Amino acid sequence: MPEFIPLQFTPLSEEEQLRRANAFYKQCAMRRTVRQFAPHPVSRELLMTLLRTAGTAPSGANRQPWQFVVVTDQETKRKIRIAAEKEEKESYEERMPEQWLKDLEVLGTDWHKEFLEQAPALIVVFAVNYDLEDGKVHKNYYVKESVGIAVGFFLAAVHHAGLVSLTHTPSPMNFLQKILHRPENERPYMLIPVGYPAADAVVPAIGRKRTDEYILWHREP
Template sequence: MDRPDVPSGSTAPQGSRDHPTFQEVYPGFPEPQFEPLTFTRRSPDETLARARAFYEEMQTRRTTRHFSRDAVPREVIEWAVLSAGTAPSGAHRQPWRFVAVQDPDLKARIREAVEAEEYRTYTARMTDEWRSALAALGTDYVKEHLTDAPWVVVVFREKYGLRNDGTTYKNYYTVESVSMAVGLFLAAIHHAGLTTLTHTPNPMGYLSELLGRPRNEEPLIVMPVGYPAPDAHVPKLSRKPLAEIFQVDLGPSGQ
């Protein structure tokens, strides 16, 4: 009996339901090119030690709103963006764009626009529940970190691709892909000895105009980057313990 997904009389090589051939899944497309995986397998003890060491480094990461104005070399930002660019992405479309701003006048314009929207949020849009959630952090609509920090990095997601002739093509899982890249950027910045703040003003379409971005890009997050100020402080908070964020082989009932 012919397989239902293979035309009768086809001479293409046939795989199994568990192992279809490339041409069965992608008829008419050229075969992809592969290369050997470069990977260093480590002993279980070393693997555990490295996992623990990375956690111990990352658990010191904190978000502060108090930045030094000391300069940070552009190369540091570039290396952090390259690290972010190692993130996986839907269909490997890499739909992230990191726009780094150091010009004081442009940072001031970004701050002015952000504060205008944040003022509306804190004074008119914010629900009581939202205000209650933020009270422990003590945030407000004044965003001096946007002009104090030597760099402001705005991350855009490419909603869809643009060809040279103006036609478009679809990107996949863009929010998820860019979010993973942002996570790696945070880790890279912390590993470099700097600090950052994740800021998501809403709405923030004005950032596209301020930064001259094309119509297919949408701002997702704003991150000032630099050294913490000498008097920097952070809210006294705790992170959830492992038992609250992790489970192994538990079914729906949790038994």
């Protein structure tokens, strides 16, 4: 029989809801992906708290199918950079279709990934497709959706704490599995450098969709 406990819920006045919603929106609107990092370290305690926030995300059947690997040592960061740059060079020079390269032009990115050594911490996120329990396979559900939401919580927490991050997806990413000795049931999902921006950091001058471009209030005809 499932066990239930009372929900902890604090009701707010609508005024307070709007105040909080606006403050959170304004803060989220300031988030930018940063590709130039300062060497300033991030404490283990801070990273742990941000990762705890990631771990509060909802997940399919509450399987929590994520594994976060924190890399702070220079040697492993270097190995990751070398492997990522090898794949990214091939991608940029041979694998990416023309339209994709065109879409990336405004970001000014290329196969060079200095940030993988500059950032004080690399958070490597793995999607856990199944767990092994007493040698038996226990499947996870909606793995990509669940891990995506956990990463979203993490990115918001990083920004909220006054740090910056880069959502990086070198393609393909299997090298992360080997370098970090992760088991077969896990698949690399995302590589997230976290830290402080370099003093002269710049970000591409790009915009976001207007609300009328992505929100539709449905009305029955």
